Amino acid sequence: MPRFSQSVSALRSSAIRELMSLASRPDIISFAGGMPGNELFPVAEVEELFRGLDDKSKRAAFQYGPTPGLPSLLESLGGYLERKGLPVKTNRLMVTTGSQQALSILAKAFIDPGDRVLTEYPCFIGAIAAFRSCGADIASIPVDEEGIDIAMLRKEAERADPAKFLYITPYFHNPAGMLYTTERKQQLIEALQGRDIPLIEDDAYGDLWFSEEHLDRLKPIKSLDPEGLDVCYTGSFSKILGPGLRLGWMLAPEAIWEKCELIKQSADACSPSFTQVIADAFIRSGKIDTYIASVRQEYKKRAACMTDALRRHLPDYVQWNEPKGGFYIWLTLPEGADATAILKRAIEGGAVFVTGSTFDPDGTRNNTMRLSYCNNTPGEIERGIPIVAQAIRAVCG
Amino acid sequence: MPRFSQSVSALRSSAIRELMSLASRPDIISFAGGMPGNELFPVAEVEELFRGLDDKSKRAAFQYGPTPGLPSLLESLGGYLERKGLPVKTNRLMVTTGSQQALSILAKAFIDPGDRVLTEYPCFIGAIAAFRSCGADIASIPVDEEGIDIAMLRKEAERADPAKFLYITPYFHNPAGMLYTTERKQQLIEALQGRDIPLIEDDAYGDLWFSEEHLDRLKPIKSLDPEGLDVCYTGSFSKILGPGLRLGWMLAPEAIWEKCELIKQSADACSPSFTQVIADAFIRSGKIDTYIASVRQEYKKRAACMTDALRRHLPDYVQWNEPKGGFYIWLTLPEGADATAILKRAIEGGAVFVTGSTFDPDGTRNNTMRLSYCNNTPGEIERGIPIVAQAIRAVCG
Numbered sequence: 001m002p003r004f005s006q007s008v009s010a011l012r013s014s015a016i017r018e019l020m021s022l023a024s025r026p027d028i029i030s031f032a033g034g035m036p037g038n039e040l041f042p043v044a045e046v047e048e049l050f051r052g053l054d055d056k057s058k059r060a061a062f063q064y065g066p067t068p069g070l071p072s073l074l075e076s077l078g079g080y081l082e083r084k085g086l087p088v089k090t091n092r093l094m095v096t097t098g099s100q101q102a103l104s105i106l107a108k109a110f111i112d113p114g115d116r117v118l119t120e121y122p123c124f125i126g127a128i129a130a131f132r133s134c135g136a137d138i139a140s141i142p143v144d145e146e147g148i149d150i151a152m153l154r155k156e157a158e159r160a161d162p163a164k165f166l167y168i169t170p171y172f173h174n175p176a177g178m179l180y181t182t183e184r185k186q187q188l189i190e191a192l193q194g195r196d197i198p199l200i201e202d203d204a205y206g207d208l209w210f211s212e213e214h215l216d217r218l219k220p221i222k223s224l225d226p227e228g229l230d231v232c233y234t235g236s237f238s239k240i241l242g243p244g245l246r247l248g249w250m251l252a253p254e255a256i257w258e259k260c261e262l263i264k265q266s267a268d269a270c271s272p273s274f275t276q277v278i279a280d281a282f283i284r285s286g287k288i289d290t291y292i293a294s295v296r297q298e299y300k301k302r303a304a305c306m307t308d309a310l311r312r313h314l315p316d317y318v319q320w321n322e323p324k325g326g327f328y329i330w331l332t333l334p335e336g337a338d339a340t341a342i343l344k345r346a347i348e349g350g351a352v353f354v355t356g357s358t359f360d361p362d363g364t365r366n367n368t369m370r371l372s373y374c375n376n377t378p379g380e381i382e383r384g385i386p387i388v389a390q391a392i393r394a395v396c397g
Numbered sequence: 398m399p400r401f402s403q404s405v406s407a408l409r410s411s412a413i414r415e416l417m418s419l420a421s422r423p424d425i426i427s428f429a430g431g432m433p434g435n436e437l438f439p440v441a442e443v444e445e446l447f448r449g450l451d452d453k454s455k456r457a458a459f460q461y462g463p464t465p466g467l468p469s470l471l472e473s474l475g476g477y478l479e480r481k482g483l484p485v486k487t488n489r490l491m492v493t494t495g496s497q498q499a500l501s502i503l504a505k506a507f508i509d510p511g512d513r514v515l516t517e518y519p520c521f522i523g524a525i526a527a528f529r530s531c532g533a534d535i536a537s538i539p540v541d542e543e544g545i546d547i548a549m550l551r552k553e554a555e556r557a558d559p560a561k562f563l564y565i566t567p568y569f570h571n572p573a574g575m576l577y578t579t580e581r582k583q584q585l586i587e588a589l590q591g592r593d594i595p596l597i598e599d600d601a602y603g604d605l606w607f608s609e610e611h612l613d614r615l616k617p618i619k620s621l622d623p624e625g626l627d628v629c630y631t632g633s634f635s636k637i638l639g640p641g642l643r644l645g646w647m648l649a650p651e652a653i654w655e656k657c658e659l660i661k662q663s664a665d666a667c668s669p670s671f672t673q674v675i676a677d678a679f680i681r682s683g684k685i686d687t688y689i690a691s692v693r694q695e696y697k698k699r700a701a702c703m704t705d706a707l708r709r710h711l712p713d714y715v716q717w718n719e720p721k722g723g724f725y726i727w728l729t730l731p732e733g734a735d736a737t738a739i740l741k742r743a744i745e746g747g748a749v750f751v752t753g754s755t756f757d758p759d760g761t762r763n764n765t766m767r768l769s770y771c772n773n774t775p776g777e778i779e780r781g782i783p784i785v786a787q788a789i790r791a792v793c794g
Contacts, residue, residue, distance in 0.1 A: 001652060002506075002595060002627060003593065005506060005507055005508055005512070008507075011659045011660070012659075035460060038457070041459035043455050047448070060435070062638075062639030062640070062641040063433075063639065063640060063641045064640045065641065066417075097669075108402065108405060108530070112402045126663070129659075133505070133659070133664075134402075198399060238461075241459075243460060244458050244459040244460045244461065244669060244670030245671050246494070246667070246670075255399060256399055259405050262408045262409075263408070266501055266527045267527075267530075267664065268495050268497050269497045269523065269643075271643065272641060272642060272669045272671070272672055273641030273643075274642050274643075274669070274672050275669055275671050275672070
């Protein structure tokens with residue numbers, strides 16, 4: 001057996017891969033993935049944009065680019081983020097190979113094996129994987145429908161050996177579906193200020209709101225630029241253009257950005273110029289705005305269809321959130337219920353979802369489950385939700 | 398100051414970035430980069446291939462793909478590598494985000510901070526960066542025009558605490574330009590067999606040979622599948638399609654591949670589907686073969702032009718190799734000469750190259766310099782080489 005490094009020896013394949021291969025079977029209705037529907041991608045628009053580029057831009061698409069990103073995309077993306085109120089001029093922006101790479105780079109920048117980091121419970125699995133692959137010891141703090149538990153966060157922040165950072169996904173949380181309140185964000189800032197615990201604020205879904213009334217709650221913490229708190233803001237083109245382009249970004253204070261640039265250089269030299277040229281044209285043409293507006297409507301419809309079906313089919317003892325945006329609905333079953341047993345039943349019936357323990361850094365708590373509506377037609381939702389509901393009843397009574 | 402991880406705290410920006418910004422100035426002739434000429438990219442061919450894809454493939458280009466690569470590309474690339482004699486069926490193939498990511502993943506798989514790894518001297522800077530970012534202690538073994546120094550390698554291999562791996566670039570070495578002999582490869586295999594030191598064999602330039610007479614020397618060590626030696630073979634589309642696609646690969650034994658897949662999952666989830674779809678079509682259409690044949694001729698011409706100029710302009714005390722393929726010519730100056738002083742003079746004259754110390758894991762030895770001919774017209778070479786020669790004479794006499 002090869003002599004692997006210590007942090008890697010401990011890594012084990014998760015059940016996700018098996019689930020995803022089930023999810024791709026045509027006879028199974030999948031509420032498991034976090035991928036946009038294939039039919040929603042702006043294929044014709046992108047083809048036309050690429051065709052219309054001048055020869056110089058097309059050739060640049062084939063060439064290496066600077067590690068932090070193509071200058072033209074940094075400019076157009078910077079403008080896009082400034083319109084959201086983000087402090088682009090006083091921080092540095094970096095294009096990454098998906099926002100997953102931003103998390104992986106930040107993990108490497110801060111974590112030595114055995115270091116403690118803070119996440120939410122539940123937590124995005126890509127973040128758990130990135131932190132764990134650096135040998136992190138993950139302490140997770142529960143969220144409710146308004147955000148992270150502030151009392152527990154304060155306790156963690158006041159420890160003599162502070163954690164290396166706190167990672168959160170406050171806007172249409174993956175997997176919990178919820179949206180932080182403005183008040184909870186303010187309390188979080190106060191808990192961390194002057195504590196030497198940087199915040200990683202993951203905003204992969206924030207553009208996908210269903211109602212303008214929530215715009216205020218969607219204001220990134222980074223846009224407030226709070227004193228005494230280093231905020232590393234990450235985002236992604238995956239949900240507003242296409243994950244296959246593998247483009248995300250990180251907006252971070254200079255000192256952190258500089259280390260991250262060195263790490264990125266050794267990780268993959270630069271992100272794909274080919275898709276950077278496309279993303280740049282997508283922003284500059286204004287097509288990004290009309291596209292986001294259209295997918296917002298589509299996901300809103302799908303969410304409404306799923307909540308409608310859940311209301312009709314789920315037993316009363318299942319708690320869940322009405323989504324305000326994003327991709328996910330998080331179901332909480334009675335204490336002690338086993339989502340893995342429910343998943344087995346659901347697979348027999350022809351539907352899959354992701355069990356809650358997958359999003360638990362400890363891998364134990366399992367009376368929860370995540371349903372995605374992002375990649376399903378109304379017909380699939382109508383047929384699939386009764387299967388899930390029946391599986392819940394079969395296991396929980 | 399943020400509390401960075403230990404291995405990252407030690408990372409410093411190299412002089413390369415500054416050099417590259419000089420290299421992009423229109424008034425400077427650059428022999429510094431390792432990037433293909435922009436005018437050589439198969440832009441029209443790729444546009445036509447993408448246009449001809451069916452809607453399903455185009456939509457897949459926008460979507461997440463499996464972490465190890467799109468199945469269709471794994472199949473076509475596997476066929477391409479099998480035709481080179483590589484043992485694709487008894488190993489596992491993974492698509493990576495440039496071969497830089499393959500090196501970064503392998504570094505993470507094997508290196509704990511302080512671990513010893515072996516490289517050649519000189520050594521590809523991307524590899525030095527990847528190994529160092531994991532906290533490696535790099536021991537480098539000199540190469541001559543036939544390959545690595547076998548006596549020194551044997552001594553290293555026989556240590557009680559063996560190194561975590563040996564990394565080599567045997568085919569049109571970056572930066573040394575040379576090509577391993579068959580005999581030297583055999584000696585290397587024998588030195589490592591049964592020693593528990595995996596070999597990372599980087600073959601980014603092997604396709605760019607100038608004469609069929611060298612095909613035998615270009616047979617990868619991996620294709621011999623030597624007993625008692627784990628070989629991880631890496632390659633890249635960067636020089637045979639375009640670096641901007643950010644696609645490379647790794648062919649490795651199952652146990653190593655599995656850990657690498659987990660690492661890649663946390664690094665960027667998957668490589669860009671968009672460019673994978675393009676690379677797949679490029680292979681399946683057969684255009685890759687005609688394209689490689691054409692760039693081979695072009696680089697051969699550029700190399701001939703540069704060697705001709707070097708012969709006419711360099712002082713006799715400079716030693717250098719006649720390239721048999723690839724991108725580079727490696728100049729060795731008299732002992733004690735300082736390539737940095739020469740570079741300063743050359744910049745004043747209007748030409749840049751990369752100093753030897755950049756490729757020295759210890760960062761000290763500096764009586765060497767790398768010239769690239771891959772991205773220059775004959776006119777630029779004719780004007781630039783006298784500037785370099787004059788700078789050498791000005792410093793070394």
